[in-house]
Amino acid sequence: MSRNTENLTSVLMRLGLNRYEARAYITLLIRGVATASEVSDLSGIPYTRVYDVLSSLESKGFVVSVPGRPMKFQALDPDIALKNLLEIHREKLMNELHALEENVTKAMEVLSRFKPGAREYESIIRLRGSVSIRNFIHQLIRKCAIRVAEVHPSNIPSVLSDDDLREMKRKGISVAVRVLESMSVNVNLLVVDHSIIIYERGKSDSIGDYDSAIVINSKQISDLLYALVLH
Amino acid sequence: MSRNTENLTSVLMRLGLNRYEARAYITLLIRGVATASEVSDLSGIPYTRVYDVLSSLESKGFVVSVPGRPMKFQALDPDIALKNLLEIHREKLMNELHALEENVTKAMEVLSRFKPGAREYESIIRLRGSVSIRNFIHQLIRKCAIRVAEVHPSNIPSVLSDDDLREMKRKGISVAVRVLESMSVNVNLLVVDHSIIIYERGKSDSIGDYDSAIVINSKQISDLLYALVLH
Amino acid sequence: MSRNTENLTSVLMRLGLNRYEARAYITLLIRGVATASEVSDLSGIPYTRVYDVLSSLESKGFVVSVPGRPMKFQALDPDIALKNLLEIHREKLMNELHALEENVTKAMEVLSRFKPGAREYESIIRLRGSVSIRNFIHQLIRKCAIRVAEVHPSNIPSVLSDDDLREMKRKGISVAVRVLESMSVNVNLLVVDHSIIIYERGKSDSIGDYDSAIVINSKQISDLLYALVLH
Amino acid sequence: MSRNTENLTSVLMRLGLNRYEARAYITLLIRGVATASEVSDLSGIPYTRVYDVLSSLESKGFVVSVPGRPMKFQALDPDIALKNLLEIHREKLMNELHALEENVTKAMEVLSRFKPGAREYESIIRLRGSVSIRNFIHQLIRKCAIRVAEVHPSNIPSVLSDDDLREMKRKGISVAVRVLESMSVNVNLLVVDHSIIIYERGKSDSIGDYDSAIVINSKQISDLLYALVLH
DNA sequence: AATATCATAATACGTGATATG
DNA sequence: CATATCACGTATTATGATATT
Numbered sequence: 001m002s003r004n005t006e007n008l009t010s011v012l013m014r015l016g017l018n019r020y021e022a023r024a025y026i027t028l029l030i031r032g033v034a035t036a037s038e039v040s041d042l043s044g045i046p047y048t049r050v051y052d053v054l055s056s057l058e059s060k061g062f063v064v065s066v067p068g069r070p071m072k073f074q075a076l077d078p079d080i081a082l083k084n085l086l087e088i089h090r091e092k093l094m095n096e097l098h099a100l101e102e103n104v105t106k107a108m109e110v111l112s113r114f115k116p117g118a119r120e121y122e123s124i125i126r127l128r129g130s131v132s133i134r135n136f137i138h139q140l141i142r143k144c145a146i147r148v149a150e151v152h153p154s155n156i157p158s159v160l161s162d163d164d165l166r167e168m169k170r171k172g173i174s175v176a177v178r179v180l181e182s183m184s185v186n187v188n189l190l191v192v193d194h195s196i197i198i199y200e201r202g203k204s205d206s207i208g209d210y211d212s213a214i215v216i217n218s219k220q221i222s223d224l225l226y227a228l229v230l231h
Numbered sequence: 232m233s234r235n236t237e238n239l240t241s242v243l244m245r246l247g248l249n250r251y252e253a254r255a256y257i258t259l260l261i262r263g264v265a266t267a268s269e270v271s272d273l274s275g276i277p278y279t280r281v282y283d284v285l286s287s288l289e290s291k292g293f294v295v296s297v298p299g300r301p302m303k304f305q306a307l308d309p310d311i312a313l314k315n316l317l318e319i320h321r322e323k324l325m326n327e328l329h330a331l332e333e334n335v336t337k338a339m340e341v342l343s344r345f346k347p348g349a350r351e352y353e354s355i356i357r358l359r360g361s362v363s364i365r366n367f368i369h370q371l372i373r374k375c376a377i378r379v380a381e382v383h384p385s386n387i388p389s390v391l392s393d394d395d396l397r398e399m400k401r402k403g404i405s406v407a408v409r410v411l412e413s414m415s416v417n418v419n420l421l422v423v424d425h426s427i428i429i430y431e432r433g434k435s436d437s438i439g440d441y442d443s444a445i446v447i448n449s450k451q452i453s454d455l456l457y458a459l460v461l462h
Numbered sequence: 463m464s465r466n467t468e469n470l471t472s473v474l475m476r477l478g479l480n481r482y483e484a485r486a487y488i489t490l491l492i493r494g495v496a497t498a499s500e501v502s503d504l505s506g507i508p509y510t511r512v513y514d515v516l517s518s519l520e521s522k523g524f525v526v527s528v529p530g531r532p533m534k535f536q537a538l539d540p541d542i543a544l545k546n547l548l549e550i551h552r553e554k555l556m557n558e559l560h561a562l563e564e565n566v567t568k569a570m571e572v573l574s575r576f577k578p579g580a581r582e583y584e585s586i587i588r589l590r591g592s593v594s595i596r597n598f599i600h601q602l603i604r605k606c607a608i609r610v611a612e613v614h615p616s617n618i619p620s621v622l623s624d625d626d627l628r629e630m631k632r633k634g635i636s637v638a639v640r641v642l643e644s645m646s647v648n649v650n651l652l653v654v655d656h657s658i659i660i661y662e663r664g665k666s667d668s669i670g671d672y673d674s675a676i677v678i679n680s681k682q683i684s685d686l687l688y689a690l691v692l693h
Numbered sequence: 694m695s696r697n698t699e700n701l702t703s704v705l706m707r708l709g710l711n712r713y714e715a716r717a718y719i720t721l722l723i724r725g726v727a728t729a730s731e732v733s734d735l736s737g738i739p740y741t742r743v744y745d746v747l748s749s750l751e752s753k754g755f756v757v758s759v760p761g762r763p764m765k766f767q768a769l770d771p772d773i774a775l776k777n778l779l780e781i782h783r784e785k786l787m788n789e790l791h792a793l794e795e796n797v798t799k800a801m802e803v804l805s806r807f808k809p810g811a812r813e814y815e816s817i818i819r820l821r822g823s824v825s826i827r828n829f830i831h832q833l834i835r836k837c838a839i840r841v842a843e844v845h846p847s848n849i850p851s852v853l854s855d856d857d858l859r860e861m862k863r864k865g866i867s868v869a870v871r872v873l874e875s876m877s878v879n880v881n882l883l884v885v886d887h888s889i890i891i892y893e894r895g896k897s898d899s900i901g902d903y904d905s906a907i908v909i910n911s912k913q914i915s916d917l918l919y920a921l922v923l924h
Numbered sequence: 925a926a927t928a929t930c931a932t933a934a935t936a937c938g939t940g941a942t943a944t945g
Numbered sequence: 946c947a948t949a950t951c952a953c954g955t956a957t958t959a960t961g962a963t964a965t966t
Contacts, residue, residue, distance in 0.1 A: 007341075008338075008341055008342070011334060011337060011338045011341060012338065014334050015331065015334055015335065015338065018938085018939060018940085019939080019940075020939085020940075029342065029345040030345065033353060036946085036947090037946080046940090046941060046942075047946085047947090048941085048942070048943085048946095048947080048948080048949090049510075049940085049941080049942095051499070051946090051947070051948090052499060052502065052509035052510075055499065055502075055503055055509075056502075056503075056509070058357075058358075058359050059359050059360055059441070059503060060360070061358075061359075061360050061362060061363030061366070064352070064353075064356040064357060064358050064446075065356065065357045066353045066355060066356050066357075067355055067357060067816075067817035067818070067819060068819050070946080072353070074352060074353055074356060075345075076363070076367070077350050077370075078338070078339060078342035078343070078345060079339065080363075080366050080367060080370055082335045082338060082339060082342075083366055084360075084362050084363045084366050085331070085335065086328075086331060086332060086335060087362045087366065088360075088362050089327075089328060089331055090328060091362065093324045093327070093328060096245070096324070097320075097321060097324060099245075100242065100245055100246065100317060100320065101317065103238070103242040103245075104242060104313050104314075104316070104317050106238070107238065107239045107242050107313060108309065108310070108313050108314075110235045110236075110238075110239060111239070111260060111261075111309040111313065112309065112310070122662075122674070123760075124586065124588065124676060124760035125760070126586065126760060126761050151686065151690055153686065153689075178690070180686070180689050180690065183685065183686070183689055185682045185683075185685045185686050186682055187682045187683050187685075187686045189683075189686060189687070189690070198678070198683055200680065200682055200683060214586060214678065216660075216676065218662070220647045220648060220649050220662055221647075221649050221660055221662060221676075223645070223647045223649075224613065224615070224642070224645070224647050224649045224651060225651070227642050227645055228613055228640070228642070228651070228690060228691070229690070231640075231693055236666065236668045236669045236670065237668070240669075241472075249956085249957060249958085250957080250958080251957085251958075254669055257669050257670055258669055258670045260670075261665060261666065261669070261670030261671055262670060262671070266927090267927080267928075268744070268745060268748065268927085271745065271748075271749075272590075272672070272748055272749075272752060273669065273670055273671060273672060274669055274670070275669070277958085277959060277960070278745035278748075278749070279742075279745075279928095279929080279930085279959090279960075279961085279962090280958080280959080280960090281928095282927095282928060282929065283929080283930095300926085300927060300928085300965095300966065301926085301927060301928085302927085302928080355817065355819065355907060357817065359503075382917065382921055384917070409921070409924075411917070411920050411921070414916070414917070414920055416913045416914075416916045416917050417913060418913050418914055418916075418917045420917060420918070420921070429909075429914055431815075431911070431913055431914065434492065435467060435492065437467045437468070438467045438471075438485055438488050438489055438492070438504065438505055438506070439467065439488055439489045439491075439492030439493060439504055439505075440492060440493070440504060441503070441504060443815070445817060445909065445914075447891070447907065449893065451878045451879055451880045451893055452878075452880050452891055452893060454876065454878045454880075455844065455846065455873070455876070455878050455880045455882060456882070458846075458873050458876055459844055459871070459873065459882070459921060459922070460921070462924055466803045467803075469796070469799070469800065469803075470800045470803060470804070472796075473793065473796040473797060473800050476789070476792075476793055476796075477793065480935085480936060480937085481936080481937080482936085482937075491804055492804075497948090498948080498949075499948085508937085508938060508939070510938090510939070510940085510941090510949095510950080510951085511937080511938080511939090512949095513948095513949060513950065514950080514951095531944095531945065531947085531948060531949085532947085532948055532949085533948080533949080540801065540804040540805065541801070541805070544797050544800060544801055544804065545797075545801075547797070548793060548794065548797050551790075551793065552790055555786045555789070555790060558782075558786070559779075559782060559783060559786060562708065562709075562778070562779060562782055563779060565704060565707050565708050566708065566775045566778065566779060568704060569701075569704045569705065569708065569771070569775060570771060570772065570775060572700075572701055572704060573701070573722065573771035573775075574771070576722040576723065576768075576771060583757070583767060584726060584759040584765070584767055586759060586760055586761075587757040587758065587759050587760075587767060588751075588757060588758045588759075588760060589751075589754075589757050590751050590752050590754075591751075591752055591753070591754050591777075591781075593754060593777050593780045593781050593784070594754030594769070594773075594777045597754070597773050597776055597777050597780065598769070598773060601770075601773060672752070677757075711959080711960060711961085712960080712961075713960085713961075729925085729926090730925080739961090739962060739963075740925080740926090741925090741926080741927080741928090741962085741963075741964085742961085742962080742963095744925090744926070744927090763925080925966105926965105926966090927964100927965080927966075928963100928964075928965065928966090929962105929963075929964065929965085930961105930962075930963065930964085931960100931961080931962075931963095932959100932960085932961080932962100933958100933959085933960085933961100934957100934958085934959085935956100935957085935958085935959105936955100936956085936957080936958105937954100937955085937956085937957105938953100938954085938955085938956105939952100939953085939954090940951105940952085940953085940954100941950105941951075941952075941953100942949100942950075942951065942952095943948100943949075943950065943951085944947105944948080944949070944950090945946105945947090945948080945949090
């Protein structure tokens with residue numbers, strides 16, 4: 001094959017033919033009509049592949065087969081062949097597009113339900129020692145903007161100081177406090193905006209029995225507990 | 232729910248994403264913003280593949296990454312994202328088509344010298360594929376100068392379009408159409424000047440069966456069949 | 463039509479065929495009997511891959527080959543073929559399950575020695591995935607001896623099944639359920655003896671979000687929450 | 694890792710864990726509670742992979758994470774873990790099955806249309822020379838079982854001899870002959886069962902101008918032409 | 925101590941060559 | 946003269962190791 005036909009080959013390959021198909025088509029264009037073995041000889045395609053290659057070319061609309069024995073093959077006019085190619089591609093792409101458009105529409109309906117709201121990152125923190133716990137709580141309360149709720153048994157004081165309460169009242173924050181009578185646990189439950197603090201006091205001043213607290217940051221969970229406190 | 236996301240996955244895959252990319256994208260659409268490990272957890276993509284998948288998604292323009300340690304990833308808003316996606320895909324397909332068209336134009340220039348005027352086809356040829364067949368038929372009709380006759384059963388439409396008919400009327404070509412009632416074969420018989428086209432439709436337009444046609448070029452035979460159609 | 467076969471292809475792929483196998487099978491279902499090259503032409507499978515694909519299909523029992531030159535291939539009748547296929551798949555899945563169950567049994571024997579009686583869990587743990595969470599909850603309920611309390615919004619069902627409730631009633635366990643109306647959080651709060659479970663549902667049961675739960679083991683805290691639920 | 698735990702690893706891998714996950718789980722079973730780095734040290738998993746491996750194990754319901762810094766991990770009881778595993782698999786398989794069953798039902802509706810009838814192999818044969826053509830025709834007529842139709846112009850004799858006609862009458866074969874008056878073509882058109890023979894006589898006895906015939910075997914095409922002859 | 929990247933094996937698919945009757 | 950098989954490159958997915966801040 002000359003350099004010229006090599007060039008042509010690559011053009012046809014860019015149009016979706018493989019090397020064998022391109023060479024077979026070029027051969028038939030030059031030759032007009034040829035048998036399978038002539039195509040093989042002239043194109044360098046292994047003889048044993050010529051039939052299926054030509055058959056594939058026929059399906060793609062580049063050649064027609066001439067019945068007889070041996071079967072012969074003839075190239076379709078390049079302008080018909082290339083028009084076929086374009087037409088087939090166009091049809092395929094359009095079908096694909098329409099199918100996709102339908103599916104995308106359906107998909108959007110599904111997705112619109114999930115839209116923007118990511119669940120915020122949910123963190124659980126454990127704190128030890130009354131000092132750091134109280135510091136943490138007061139920091140939260142200072143930054144608080146929406147709501148505060150507290151539950152504590154009657155034998156344990158609130159963690160909210162009078163100063164805290166006044167300050168929150170001033171800022172227009174809703175505050176709810178529930179005191180559970182006739183209980184003897186050493187736990188305060190606090191909801192501050194989207195945080196829950198569960199503050200468990202050590203049993204006494206005995207060594208090794210620190211105060212400890214669990215802090216959970218979660219809008220959902222705090223909403224539930226807040227509602228529960230308010231009942 | 233599960234089926235919905237399954238469905239979405241396949242839609243996205245048809246838009247050019249692979250399975251991992253599709254899942255990562257869905258995850259981010261639902262989540263809004265997420266780190267690599269969250270994406271891995273939520274999507275089931277192996278952690279060690281998340282970064283390259285997300286980076287690929289980014290280079291494809293479906294996701295933006297927020298630098299930092301850890302990196303954060305964010306998908307575009309689903310409403311516009313999917314529409315953009317579709318638009319991008321449509322554009323891609325169109326570009327593909329245009330590139331094809333350009334290549335076809337280039338190819339035409341080179342191939343034109345293989346087309347020495349009106350090509351003489353062998354006296355019997357076989358064509359395959361509805362597009363090739365229709366193109367071939369319309370080319371014949373364009374070149375037609377004397378007569379056209381068609382026979383088709385009532386369950387199969389004519390291959391002659393209204394445009395064809397008008398054009399032929401204008402050129403003063405005699406046109407005869409015979410519709411055979413109460414037949415259920417998938418064959419059109421066409422006589423165009425000295426050619427006979429026997430067009431047999433397959434069952435399906437994709438997998439499993441194809442259209443095929445036999446073209447016979449013979450004045451004698453076409454004369455006989457034309458007379459038979461006219462009876 | 464095209465879309466139908468597309469659909470069929472994906473169904474067959476889920477039944478364990480790859481794309482080529484699916485297309486070859488569909489082609490044979492439509493065609494009845496065909497040679498390798500016909501299958502290639504009709505299905506679009508490259509000719510050089512048809513034989514191994516059909517042979518794979520044969521070994522999977524979807525196709526029979528008729529020896530000879532050329533070989534012929536035949537699919538089973540579609541009615542029974544697809545049903546058989548489904549049956550085979552079902553069987554495969556069931557075998558998989560049974561194999562899994564056997565392996566689980568074996569694993570249990572080995573693993574049992576790592577389970578020194580009732581395992582003590584840390585005071586706070588996090589669980590992920592609805593199945594794990596539900597299993598964990600039901601285990602707690604089975605071991606429960608004193609009390610169960612649940613809070614859930616009206617839009618979310620209880621995690622306690624009717625069976626659970628009956629069983630607890632039988633054992634004389636006190637049960638309290640609080641439903642919070644007009645709330646839309648996805649959280650269940652459960653107190654089982656000295657454990658608190660906070661169960662937060664994700665948005666979807668597949669890609670994009672997951673269920674997670676926090677379990678707190680503490681007599682004090684559970685006492686407080688139990689009292690709060692009962693108010 | 695001892696040979697014993699190696700063995701256990703492979704059991705867990707058969708249950709769907711990868712090597713890292715299996716080793717991490719075993720380590721946690723032995724150890725009870727451990728930090729990421731402890732797991733790495735004891736299991737041989739690269740430290741940099743421990744977090745994602747444990748996170749994956751958590752999603753699969755084999756471990757729970759204990760919040761804190763550093764985060765700790767605890768193995769779930771093997772019986773819960775394995776029950777989770779089974780449950781998750783069972784659920785997945787069942788969903789898969791149900792989805793498939795629906796799709797198979799739909800697919801069957803589509804396929805039932807295509808059912809058995811393959812298009813018979815369509816052949817086109819060209820014959821040369823009056824002797825072989827006449828031999829071929831008479832062979833066909835002898836084997837004929839259903840129908841015969843012929844069209845010929847008045848200037849050309851029928852190819853059916855009186856003997857042929859008598860014989861066919863005896864066999865109960867329907868015979869239709871159309872003579873086209875005032876035509877001067879040298880062509881006989883013959884439909885014999887599912888074959889079409891187009892017999893074109895050479896113009897004279899001049900050398901190089903053989904009789905030739907085209908034979909097309911096709912039920913569809915012969916049906917159409919037969920109906921056309923009968924009109 | 926975490927987060928971010930690489931490397932390798934199995935399979936599927938497309939495509940250029942060979943072997944067998 | 947056809948039909949039947951091989952061989953290899955690339956992409957996708959799963960999974961075992963390293964590198965960077």
